[in-house]
Amino acid sequence: MANKLVVSVQNEINNMQKNEGLKLPPSYSVGNALNAAWLILSDDSKGPSMLEKCDPRSVSKALLNMAIQGLSPAKNQCYFIPYGKQCTLQRSYFGSVTVLKQLSSVKDIKAQAVFKGDGFEIGADDEMNLIVTKYQPKFENRDNPIIGAFAYVLQKDGHKVWTVMTKKEIDASWSQSRTHNVQQKFGQEMAQRTIINRAAKLYINSSNDNDLFVKAINDSTESEYDDDQSAKDVTPKKTVADLIEDKPAKDSQEQSEVPQQSESVSEASEIAAESVSESEDSASSEPLTSEANGKEVYDDASGTKQTDLFPNGDGVRSKFD
Structure with missing residues (x-):
């Protein structure tokens, strides 16, 4: 995979493993997971891909969160959901079980x-x-x-x-x-x-596990919950197998018969459809950005400004329920 963004994420993971104590499951292949994610993020069969629509920094963060947690979209353990221009990673039920067992x-x-x-x-x-x-x-x-x-x-x-x-x-x-x-x-x-x-x-x-791992879990969990940034559009996702099969013939895709989806895949599509519905009601809301440092700033439920400090590993915010 020659894409610079994915290569940079791979290099960052390697650096975290070498210098910051990050430990991934022995059977987890970062390269395979990133390739599976790239197929989803680059899919443009139903309009602009998430790579085209989303801020590259948010895509990089979503990929990094996925790899740090040892998740793979090929196993329906996580979804990539665009809210406005932000690409977010959300875990499935299977992904939550996988993460906690680590x-x-x-x-x-x-x-x-x-x-x-x-x-x-x-x-x-x-x-x-x-x-x-x-x-x-x-x-x-x-x-x-x-x-x-x-x-x-x-x-x-x-x-x-x-x-x-x-x-x-x-x-x-x-x-x-x-x-x-x-x-x-x-x-x-x-x-x-x-x-x-x-x-x-x-x-x-309260875990003694690596802070990067804990931070990635918290980030993925809180991305599922409403804050002041409202969904604007979502591209429904397919399974990785669908993308591999259909990518060369995307122009004729609409004429082909769509195979029946599993419950987990249907869940991902429903998440996408739900986000589209919400976007029609509040398409004007955008996440705030700090001009000083370029990091996103959000208001939490109490009106307090919250800043996304993922690159530094500070300022952990958690919404679990």
Whole structure:
């Protein structure tokens, strides 16, 4: 891959591994992940590609966040979503699980949605820690409304830490998200991802893991939530396999039959469509930029200015739910 932007990201990752203690999963190939991402970012079969529409700095940051977290779009672990001129990286449910298993204190993490009619009870252990005492799912209940979700983190010492959320709590989290319709359509998977993000709070921000890794996790999580920058346009994404197959014949693509997509791929397309819908309502809003240093400045929920200091690794902001 000869693109200078991708090569620069590859070199930056190599530098972080050599000089800043960054450790990637042994089976993770940065080059393969960057190539898969490049196919998506450069796809112009439905209009200008994200490379053409987005600020190169935001594309570089999204690619860097992807590589630092050990994610691959080829495995549907992450999506590239443009908001205005900013390219952002968002994790899927599979990506969130993948990332959390890389934390030094975490051995495993499981999450389940609870449907109406399932047997579910909670309690407390001798130290007053919340635990799930009963979970009896039934196949016939899976078409029923979701009433909540729960997850446990299995620590390296064998201890389980439980987290539960009611549907009302899940809805409150979703109401702050940019992808409302996706959560309604893919309720089970999105509820599981929401409860995993809630369960992960303590482990991520109290972790002894590399600061670059923790910062990348926080950046990807907070990019899913509304702030003062509003979505303006989104190019729906395809799978990497689709792009490889269709790229040489993009002019005749509209005449070909579109294959049925998996739920995860459909989720990505729904995220794109939801962002387009939001953009039509508020297309005039743009992220603020500091003239002094060229870094983006945002207002958080309280009106306080927040500056993106990713290159320096400072100023971590986190929105998990």
